[in-house]
Each structure stands twice: as C-alpha cells, then as structure tokens.
Amino acid sequence: xxxxxxxxxxxxxxxxxxxxxxxxxxxxxxxxxxxxxxxxxxxxxxxxxxxxxxxxxxxxxxxxxxxxxxxxxxxxxxxxxxxxxxxxxxxxxxxxxxxxxxxxxxxxxxxxxxxxxxxxxxxxxxxxxxxxxxxxxxxxxxxxxxxxxxxxxxxxxxxxxxxxxxxxxxxxxxxxxxxxxxxxxxxxxxxxxxxxxxxxxxxxxxxxxxxxxxxxxxxxxxxxxxxxxxxxxxxxxxxxxxxxxxxxxxxxxxxxxxxxxxxxxxxxxxxxxxxxxxxxxxxxxxxxxxxxxxxxxxxxxxxxxxxxxxxxxxxxxxxxxxxxxxxxxxxxxxxxxxxxxxxxxxxxxxxxxxxxxxxxxxxxxxxxxxxxxxxxxxxxxxxxxxxxxxxxxxxxxxxxxxxxxxxxxxxxxxxxxxxxxxxxxxxxxxxxxxxxxxxxxxxxxxxxxxxxxxxxxxxxxxxxxxxxxxxxxxxxxxxxxxxxxxxxxxxxxxxxxxxxxxxxxxxxxxxxxxxxxxxxxxxxxxxxxxxxxxxxxxxxxxxxxxxxxxxxxxxxxxxxxxxxxxxxxxxxxxxxxxxxxxxxxxxxxxxxxxxxxxxxxxxxxxxxxxxxxxxxxxxxxxxxxxxxxxxxxxxxxxxxxxxxxxxxxxxxxxxxxxxxxxxxxxxxxxxxxxxxxxxxxxxxxxxxxxxxxxxxxxxxxxxxxxxxxxxxxxxxxxxxxxxxxxxxxxxxxxxxxxxxxxxxxxxxxxxxxxxxxxxxxxxxxxxxxxxxxxxxxxxxxxxxxxxxxxxxxxxxxx
Ligand SMILES: [Zn+2]
Numbered sequence: 001x002x003x004x005x006x007x008x009x010x011x012x013x014x015x016x017x018x019x020x021x022x023x024x025x026x027x028x029x030x031x032x033x034x035x036x037x038x039x040x041x042x043x044x045x046x047x048x049x050x051x052x053x054x055x056x057x058x059x060x061x062x063x064x065x066x067x068x069x070x071x072x073x074x075x076x077x078x079x080x081x082x083x084x085x086x087x088x089x090x091x092x093x094x095x096x097x098x099x100x101x102x103x104x105x106x107x108x109x110x111x112x113x114x115x116x117x118x119x120x121x122x123x124x125x126x127x128x129x130x131x132x133x134x135x136x137x138x139x140x141x142x143x144x145x146x147x148x149x150x151x152x153x154x155x156x157x158x159x160x161x162x163x164x165x166x167x168x169x170x171x172x173x174x175x176x177x178x179x180x181x182x183x184x185x186x187x188x189x190x191x192x193x194x195x196x197x198x199x200x201x202x203x204x205x206x207x208x209x210x211x212x213x214x215x216x217x218x219x220x221x222x223x224x225x226x227x228x229x230x231x232x233x234x235x236x237x238x239x240x241x242x243x244x245x246x247x248x249x250x251x252x253x254x255x256x257x258x259x260x261x262x263x264x265x266x267x268x269x270x271x272x273x274x275x276x277x278x279x280x281x282x283x284x285x286x287x288x289x290x291x292x293x294x295x296x297x298x299x300x301x302x303x304x305x306x307x308x309x310x311x312x313x314x315x316x317x318x319x320x321x322x323x324x325x326x327x328x329x330x331x332x333x334x335x336x337x338x339x340x341x342x343x344x345x346x347x348x349x350x351x352x353x354x355x356x357x358x359x360x361x362x363x364x365x366x367x368x369x370x371x372x373x374x375x376x377x378x379x380x381x382x383x384x385x386x387x388x389x390x391x392x393x394x395x396x397x398x399x400x401x402x403x404x405x406x407x408x409x410x411x412x413x414x415x416x417x418x419x420x421x422x423x424x425x426x427x428x429x430x431x432x433x434x435x436x437x438x439x440x441x442x443x444x445x446x447x448x449x450x451x452x453x454x455x456x457x458x459x460x461x462x463x464x465x466x467x468x469x470x471x472x473x474x475x476x477x478x479x480x481x482x483x484x485x486x487x488x489x490x491x492x493x494x495x496x497x498x499x500x501x502x503x504x505x506x507x508x509x510x511x512x513x514x515x516x517x518x519x520x521x522x523x524x525x526x527x528x529x530x531x532x533x534x535x536x537x538x539x540x541x542x543x544x545x546x547x548x549x550x551x552x553x554x555x556x557x558x559x560x561x562x563x564x565x566x567x568x569x570x571x572x573x574x575x576x577x578x579x580x581x582x583x584x585x586x587x588x589x590x591x592x593x594x595x596x597x598x599x600x601x602x603x604x605x606x607x608x609x610x611x612x613x614x615x616x617x618x619x620x621x622x623x624x625x626x627x628x629x630x631x632x633x634x635x636x637x638x639x640x641x642x643x644x645x646x647x648x649x650x651x652x653x654x655x656x657x658x659x660x661x662x663x664x665x666x667x668x669x670x671x672x673x674x675x676x677x678x679x680x681x682x683x684x685x686x687x688x689x690x691x692x693x694x695x696x697x698x699x700x701x702x703x704x705x706x707x708x709x710x711x712x713x714x715x716x717x718x719x720x721x722x723x724x725x726x727x728x729x730x731x732x733x734x735x736x737x738x739x740x741x742x743x744x745x746x747x748x749x750x751x752x753x754x755x756x757x758x759x760x761x762x763x764x765x766x767x768x769x770x771x772x773x774x775x776x777x778x779x780x781x782x783x784x785x786x787x788x789x790x791x792x793x794x795x796x797x798x
Contacts, residue, residue: 025077025175026276030302030311031161033076033172038158042070042083042150047141050086053134055127057181057197058205058225060092062119070146071137072120076172079128083146084119090185090195092207095229098615098700099221103207105610105702106220106623107190112207115188118149122157122182124171125197152192153184156216161304164216166279167200170242173277173311193220200240202564204228211622218622234563234673238379242275243268245379246323252373253388254335254428256409258364260286261331264373265294267381268326270318280310280374283367286332294325308371328374335428336365338516340452340531341459361452361459362430363516363531364393369425369523380420387413387426394433394447396511397426398524419506419671423523423558427513434484440496442505447513448484448534456535476536483534487512487547491527494548494582498555501659502666505554512550520546522553522575541592545579552578555666563675565617569699570674573614573636580637597641597786600634605704605791614639615676615700638789639698643683645787646694650744650757661686697739698789705735705790707743707762709782712797716772726771729797730762730782737764746784749775757784 027033050069055062067086071079093111094100100110121127156164163169171178181197194208194217203222211218224231238244245268252262266280282288284306291299291312302311310328318324339360366372388410389395399415406412432450437443460477467474491512499505507525514534515521521528527550533543556578557571584593604611607630612620614631621628647657665674665682676699684691697703708731716723726747732739740763747756752775760769760782782792 026274026313026317027076027173027175028313029300030173030277030304030313034158034161034163034169034304036073036075037163037169037172038154040072040075040081040150040154042072042081042141042143042146044070044141044143045139046071046137047139047143048131048135048137050084050135055121057183057195059095060090060195060205060207062088062090062116062183062185064088064119068141068146069131069135070141070143072150076175078172078175080122080124080172081150082121082123082127082131083143083150084121085117085145085149088116088119090114090116090119090183090187090193092195094221094223095226096223097696098613099223101700101702102612102616102619103221105612112193114185114190114193116185117188118145119183119185120146120150120153122153122168122184124168124177124180126177127181149184149186152186153182153194156184156194156210157182159216160306162307162309165196165198167198170200170277170279173313174274174317176274197225202240215622219619222619232675232677234675234678236379236673237377238271241377241379242270242272243278243324243376244271245376245381247382247384248373248424249384250373251386251388254390254393256390258335258337259331260334261329262373263327263329266326266328266374266376267323268376269323270320273320274317276315276317277311277313278376280312280326280328280376281308281371282310282328282330282374283332283334283371284308285367286330286334286372289329289331291329292327294327299326310374326374330374334367334372336367338363338365340456340516344459359455361449361455363449363452364429365515365517366425366427369423369521372425378422380422383417383421383424385415385424385426387411387415389413389428392430393428394431395426395428396445396447396513396526398424398526400507400509417524419524421524422561425523425526427511427515427526427528429513431514432484434488436488436492438492438496441492441499442495442508442510444488444491444495444510444512446484446488446491447511448487449514449516449531450484452516452531453483453535476538483537486537486543487529487534490544490547490582490586491551493586494551494579495554497548497582497585498552498578501662502555502559503663503670506559506671507554510554520550522550522557524558525554527551527553541583541587541589541596544583544586545576545596547579548582549575549579552582559666559671560669561673563673563678565619566615567675568617569614569632569636569639570676570679572632574640576633577637577640580641594786597638600638601704601786601789601791603630604635604638604789611635611702613700613702614698635698635789641786642698642788643694645744645785646742647687648785648787650759657686693740697741701736703735703739705739705741705762705788706733706793707731707782707790708733708793708795709780710795710797711777711780713773713777715776719772720774722775724773724776726773726777727797728760728769728771728780730760730767731795732762732765732767734791739764741788741790743783743790744785744787746781747771747773747777748779748781749773750778751775 047068047070050064051066053064064084065087070083072081091113104110167180179199183195185193196206197204204225205223207221208217209220247267249265291301300313342360391409391411397415399417402416403414431447434446460474464474511526515528516531518530552575556574562568562570612627614635620631644658648655680695711728713724713726716725742759743762745758745760
C-alpha cells in the first residue's frame with residue numbers, strides 16, 4: 001500500500017503537529033484503551049482547511065475537494081483519527097473480475113465513484129504524518145458534523161468493549177504502527193461504506209457496509225493489494241501472525257454432574273518484537289480462573305463481556321524467537337444436556353398433547369467445537385489431550401488414544417495428534433459402542449445413543465397412535481432396520497470407496513459419533529453424524545450422501561485443507577460430490593443420482609443467475625444464508641461432476657482420467673493446504689490444456705446457460721449412399737457472450753438401435769455445426785448425461 005497526498009498550497013507550518021505524539025508504548029490495561037477509542041471526539045481546536053487532497057490506498061482513492069479536516073482526541077496517547085467534512089468523492093474498481101461482478105451484484109455497479117460529504121479516517125499507518133506535512137492545524141472549527149460521522153464509524157467498530165477490527169485494537173494495545181487504515185464514508189446518495197486496509201489479512205483491501213440480520217458488517221468487496229495480486233502461492237496463516245502457534249496441551253475434567261474444568265497450555269513463538277498483547281478465543285460461558293507463564297508467573301488478562309475474546313498481556317514482551325508457554329485454568333458450562341422428544345414437544349405442543357414417554361431421551365453434547373479451549377488463531381498445532389471423565393460415558397477424541405485407565409469412578413484417557421491439527425474436538429455421551437473391523441479399512445468405532453433411540457421409537461409410536469397410522473411423516477421415524485448397521489455400513493463402505501478412489505486417508509483409526517442435532521461435522525479421524533440419520537432412514541439416497549459427505553471430509557477439508565475462504569468448495573463441494581458419487585455406486589442407482597443433481601440445479605436456477613459465485617466462499621451467505629449451501633455445496637458438487645464428464649471417454653464410458661486427476665490432486669496436497677488454482681493446475685496437467693476458462697465460468701462466474709437446440713438432416717448430396725448431412729444449431733441464453741462449454745450430443749438413428757455420442761463445443765449466442773452421418777438420424781438429445789449445469793430446450797428448424 002502506498003499513500004500519495006497532493007495538496008494545494010497550504011499556509012502555516014507543516015510541523016505544527018510535531019510534539020503532539022508521544023512515542024508509542026504498550027498499554028498497561030485493556031479497558032482504558034477501548035474506552036478512549038469509544039469516546040473519541042473531533043477536536044474543534046485541531047482543525048485544518050483542506051483543498052484538493054488526494055488520499056490513495058491501493059486502488060481506493062479519496063479526493064477531498066474542499067472542507068475541513070478535524071483531528072480526533074488521542075487514544076492510548078496517539079492521534080489515530082481524522083474527520084473530513086466538506087465536498088469530495090471516493091472511487092475504486094476492484095482489480096479482479098470476480099470482485100467487479102460481485103460489486104455489481106451487491107451495489108449495482110462494477111466500479112464505485114461516489115460523492116461524499118463526510119468521512120472518518122482511523123489509522124495506525126503513516127496517514128497522520130503525511131497529513132501533518134501537508135496541512136496546518138489550528139482552532140476555530142465547529143465539530144458538529146464531524147461528530148456525527150465519527151460516532152457512526154465507532155458504532156460499527158466498537159461493541160461494548162469488543163473491537164470489531166482486531167488489528168486496530170492489537171496495534172493500540174501494543175503501541176504498534178502496523179499499517180492499518182479504515183475510513184467510514186457518508187455518501188451523498190446511498191448507504192455508508194467502510195474502506196479497510198488490514199495488514200493482518202491475506203486480502204488486505206476490503207470495502208464493507210452495515211451487515212444484515214444483526215451483523216455489524218458485511219464484506220462488499222475484498223482483494224489482495226496490487227503488489228500481491230499475482231502471488232498465487234498458498235500462505236500458511238502462521239506467516240502473518242505475531243506469534244507462531246506450536247502446540248496445545250489440554251487436561252480436562254468432566255465431573256459426574258457434567259461440570260467442566262481444564263488447564264490448557266498454549267506454546268507460542270514470537271515472530272515479531274514488542275508483542276505485549278495477544279488475543280485468544282475462549283467460549284464466553286467459560287470462566288478463566290488464572291493465566292500463568294510456564295514458570296508460574298501470573299499473566300494479566302482481560303475478557304470483554306459477552307465475547308469469546310481473552311486478551312493476555314506479556315511483561316516483558318517476548319523477543320523474536322522466544323517461546324512462551326501460557327497456562328490457562330478455566331471452567332464452566334461446556335457440556336450441554338438435551339432431550340429431543342422434549343424439544344419436539346416444546347416446538348409443536350399441539351402434536352404431542354403432553355404424551356411424552358415416561359423417560360425422555362438423554363443426550364450430552366459439546367457446546368462449541370472451536371473455542372472450548374483458549375485458541376490462538378486458525379493455525380495448526382500439535383495437540384495433546386487428557387480427559388478425566390465419568391466411567392459411564394464413552395468419549396471419542398481427535399488424536400491417537402495412547403493410554404486409557406480407570407481411577408475409581410473416572411476414566412483417564414490420553415490422546416495425541418499424529419500431525420498438526422486446527423480442528424480439535426471430542427464427543428461424549430452415554431452411548432453404545434460398535435467396532436467395525438473390515439480388512440479394507442482402518443478400524444472404525446461407532447458411538448450411538450441406543451437408549452435414546454428406544455425412547456424415540458416409543459415417542460413416535462405414541463405419536464402415530466394419536467395422528468393415525470397413515471401419517472407418513474411419523475412413519476418415516478419408525479424404521480424397522482437396525483440403524484447402527486445401516487450407518488456403520490455406510491461409514492465403512494464410504495471409507496473403503498474413497499480410499500480406493502482417492503488414496504489412503506491420513507489416520508489409522510476413525511470414530512463416528514452421533515450428536516443430538518440435524519447436522520454433521522468432521523474432525524481429523526472423527527466425524528459427527530446427526531441423530532436423524534440413525535432414527536429415520538429415507539429411501540431417496542439422502543442418508544447415504546450425508547454419511548459419506550462427512551467421511552469424505554477426511555480427504556477434502558482435513559486431508560487437504562482449503563487454502564483460503566475462497567477455496568472452501570474444495571472441502572464442501574468435493575465432499576458433497578463424493579457423497580453423491582458414493583450413493584450412486586453403493587445403491588447402484590443412477591436414477592437417484594440424477595434426481596439429486598437435478599434438484600440442486602433447480603435450486604440454483606431458482607435464483608435466476610443472481611446466486612453468488614463459488615469463488616467468494618462464506619461471503620455467499622451474507623445476503624442470503626441459504627446461498628452458501630447452494631453454491632459451495634451444490635454448485636461445487638456440480639463443478640466436479642462436470643469435470644468428471646469432461647474427462648469421460650464417450651466411446652468406452654471409462655472414467656479413469658477423472659479418477660487419476662482426483663487421486664493425483666489428493667496425493668500431491670495430502671496433509672497440506674490447496675487452492676482452487678492448485679486444483680486447476682492438476683486438472684490442466686491431466687487434460688493437457690489450459691482450463692482457466694472452465695474455472696472462470698463455473699467457480700468465479702454465476703451463469704447457468706440455457707441451450708435451445710434445433711436440427712435438420714438431409715441425404716448427403718453426391719456423397720456415400722445412405723449418408724446424411726446433419727445441421728445442428730444451439731442458441732445459448734442466460735450466459736455472457738463469450739461463455740463456452742463442450743456439451744455431449746446423443747444421436748439416435750432410424751432403423752438401428754445404435755447411437756452416437758459426440759461433444760459439441762457450444763460458444764456464445766449461436767453455435768452451428770454440420771456433421772456427416774452414416775445413417776438417417778431419428779432423434780437428437782443435447783446434454784443427455786447431465787454433463788453440464790444447464791437447461792436444454794428444443795425448437796423447430798427454421
Ligand atoms: Zn461438510
């Protein structure tokens with residue numbers, strides 16, 4: 001990032017500002033810093049007239065034509081705010097195509113050029129020094145309008161004592177000048193926008209606005225700085241962090257009454273000097289008893305209320321290369337307790353009329369899979385876990401079980417990860433344990449709450465008596481089958497299938513644990529499966545997809561981790577496709593396979609091409625929470641299905657090329673992070689051609705084309721006897737002019753059962769082709785194998 005200020009003649013001494021700044025030093029306490037930030041005010045006695053000053057941040061340009069610039073009251077002894085009041089503009093165009101389209105989708109134009117009336121700038125970069133060189137600050141300002149925009153800016157930045165921009169508060173606490181820049185802008189027309197340069201982000205430049213549905217902010221646009229744009233290497237999260245995370249050691253006790261207490265030791269190495277303050281995350285419901293360094297010295301800490309933040313202060317700050325071990329003792333309500341029948345009764349009281357079974361089902365669950373111990377960022381670490389748990393519960397954890405023994409009424413189990421992990425969790429409950437020993441796969445242990453299912457059966461039987469035996473919904477929950485066998489079979493078979501197709505998974509034993517919710521989740525060597533996949537068994541193939549999806553994460557998401565949020569489909573889309581593929585193979589049912597694909601296409605088409613692109617990852621759900629599933633999962637699965645079809649040998653119907661590609665990608669990145677670009681490179685190597693167009697269209701683009709097919713055929717003039725000349729025309733709708741895709745075309749003939757399958761390159765609004773056929777064609781079918789995410793219509797030849 002660079003900053004250019006071009007100012008008109010300014011009177012007065014440019015050094016008027018010097019001396020106002022104390023040398024920065026780390027704050028002693030958290031609260032006064034946040035309180036000063038929250039109460040920041042424009043100062044009527046530190047105001048400058050401003051004419052034609054241009055502030056440039058990467059591609060964002062603020063042009064301050066004329067008006068006044070107020071400096072704000074200092075925070076932690078430094079001036080970090082300036083407020084502009086007057087006439088000006090802000091403009092930018094995102095440097096990458098996907099962000100230009102996204103800006104158009106969200107704000108209505110692919111570039112922004114807006115008149116502004118006020119703007120509040122907050123910074124820990126060189127802004128103040130640069131302004132100080134150009135302007136002269138004195139008294140005489142009326143700060144009313146400046147107060148308004150500053151207070152709106154702070155409203156979005158500070159929530160109680162939680163600061164929404166972590167890089168800003170970290171810089172203030174540490175007395176750092178780390179290059180953070182933030183502008184809250186009031187446009188003359190339209191909502192306020194915020195512009196951010198955050199050096200802690202891989203994509204440092206962002207434009208935000210007020211979030212929907214209670215969220216403070218929403219990302220409108222985000223991208224790398226100009227100088228980083230061409231860098232496509234995958235950056236480990238540890239690279240930019242002030243502290244490198246090495247290891248977690250957690251010793252946790254779950255008491256008979258489910259009270260949770262633990263000590264967690266976090267081992268960190270300083271990568272930067274002057275890091276007094278560091279932020280960890282710990283579930284807000286967990287109370288910290290003490291924080292100490294390994295030698296026993298107390299470390300001061302602060303937790304903003306109602307947040308998961310845990311700020312710790314090192315004194316002295318570690319030197320670069322120093323390793324710290326931070327020991328946090330904490331306790332609280334981590335283990336939840338629930339009953340599904342009682343939950344249903346609460347939700348639909350009319351249904352059950354108080355006819356609850358005598359003993360409700362009993363379930364334990366872990367309230368968060370993320371911050372149940374003090375976490376430092378998203379880095380991976382070696383994890384060593386010891387659990388002391390009541391004997392009547394079964395526990396499943398990530399890591400390898402290295403020891404387990406009984407002390408009286410408690411079991412102590414010790415688990416150690418074989419490779420660094422960032423998805424760290426366990427499950428606990430009064431469950432039945434089934435072990436699967438199948439020569440094709442590593443050992444698998446299934447934990448199922450058998451007693452709860454017996455209670456649920458009683459409940460649904462009672463409900464059926466009440467609602468009538470013909471009630472299909474209730475009957476769906478009264479399976480005759482034994483769920484542990486169905487679930488166990490899918491767990492084992494999908495593990496075997498993916499091992500055969502993709503290559504060996506990372507771990508040498510697996511757990512599948514039932515949870516009392518309607519979603520699944522995957523951790524290294526451990527998957528959560530929802531209660532309903534054990535209770536209700538649909539015939540649609542849905543349950544096979546769901547179980548195999550969670551297992552597939554051992555390859556996609558854990559075996560290979562997405563490099564950034566934009567690559568999340570490499571986990572979810574790949575897992576969804578893998579689940580679908582497994583279902584097709586295990587049920588031997590192509591009809592169900594296509595039914596799911598078509599259902600996903602219908603959902604995608606339902607959004608009339610305004611569904612967000614896969615390539616914005618989680619940001620898809622900012623406008624519509626369902627869009628994440630729609631694009632990352634469904635469209636992601638479709639993209640792999642399209643590649644599978646592109647690589648399909650239409651003569652032999654062999655899919656060796658696709659399998660080899662997937663296997664190669666997995667083998668190359670196993671145990672590492674990968675990006676969409678990395679995957680593209682592997683695909684290109686196997687197809688021996690540039691595939692940028694494919695990823696641009698389907699991952700970064702949003703179009704779902706409609707093909708309108710027409711044709712006619714005539715005996716070939718002067719050619720071989722019996723030959724026909726076929727004229728094919730495809731009109732393409734709902735897609736950009738340059739949109740291109742090879743689409744299979746099936747030709748059946750008069751007087752023969754033979755058919756031909758060819759690929760037709762469909763490009764742009766009109767594609768015409770002429771084919772010489774050995775017989776008279778009877779029927780043409782475009783996209784017969786659902787090879788392309790598209791709609792097909794036919795029209796008469798004119
Ligand atoms: Zn998933």
